[in-house]
Amino acid sequence: MCCSGFLKVMMFIFNGGIFLAGAGCLGMGIWLKVDSGSLLGLLEGIENGDGLDQLVHVAYVLIGVGAALVIIGFLGCCGAVKESRCMLLTFFCIVLVIFIVEVAGAIVLFAFDGLADKILDNVENEVRSKLQTEFGRDESLTSVWGSTMEQFKCCGYRNYTDFTGSPFNVVSGEYPSPCCGRSSDSFCSLNEVETSDIPGCFEKLKEFLEENALIVAGVALGIAALEIAAMVVSMILYKKAGKRD
Incomplete structure (x- = not known):
């Protein structure tokens, strides 16, 4: 008993x-x-x-x-x-x-370490193409990328050049504020983004996926x-x- x-x-x-x-x-x-x-x-x-x-x-x-x-x-x-x-x-x-x-x-x-690199490399061209054709035109895409870049201190998929020729860049001649570490109420000039050392969101995303994958695996x-x-x-x-x- x-x-x-x-x-x-x-x-x-x-x-x-x-x-x-x-x-x-x-x-x-x-x-x-x-x-x-x-x-x-x-x-x-x-x-x-x-x-x-x-x-x-x-x-x-x-x-x-x-x-x-x-x-x-x-x-x-x-x-x-x-x-x-x-x-x-x-x-x-x-x-x-x-x-x-x-x-x-x-x-x-x-x-997951090698898998993350493979998956993110495979989508790179499509992501960068969407940024160059839709950023500044597609409200949903622009909002998601804008808030994410500001939150995680990153710029574009690889770097600021992902926005060159985008609707946002063509209209204003400038780049999103996170690309030079500024607040969301201002923009960055070409000279500022060239001299700023802001990493692309590719690296941030890879780190995010790998870190959370290990946590989930441990749990x-x-x-x-x-x-x-x-x-x-x-x-x-x-x-x-x-x-x-």
Whole structure:
């Protein structure tokens, strides 16, 4: 009886950890989705099939995984309370499938360094072309790039030359204010952007993706450890419940 009570407590602890981790993933996914200044917003509208769509929709992946973990954590606690063999076995099978998927995803994210370079290099021409033809004309694109450059202290995809010949540059003869480190209520002259040392958003975006990929991979491995412990405890409770039936 004492051992059974201890196992229930451990099941609550492990599933509580899974529940909190799921809530964290869910919150991060929602934040990425609603944050219009996110660097991932720069990739929206780029029609390239080399894995870019998975990066743009990473928020949806986090929301889906987070919601699933929240539900699983809740169901695991219910199964421990009732000691239902059916619920415990179902819990074990679902967590096992998710565990395998998470480990595979974590391995991919830890190896993301080379993948980031390949994907971002593949879309470079299309992104720069859009800047030179649409920046200053397309209100949505201009707003996203303007807020992102100001927030992350970067200029263009590679540098200020991405805006040369754009509608914005042709009309005003100047460049966006972040290209010379100025506030949003002013612009930069050609001489100022040539002498300013403002990095392109390519490097900032690559750093953002790599840093967050490692964080997500680390969290996934932590969740995996909790899931292993929860699966072990659920099987022990499953066997104990079977002996009483």
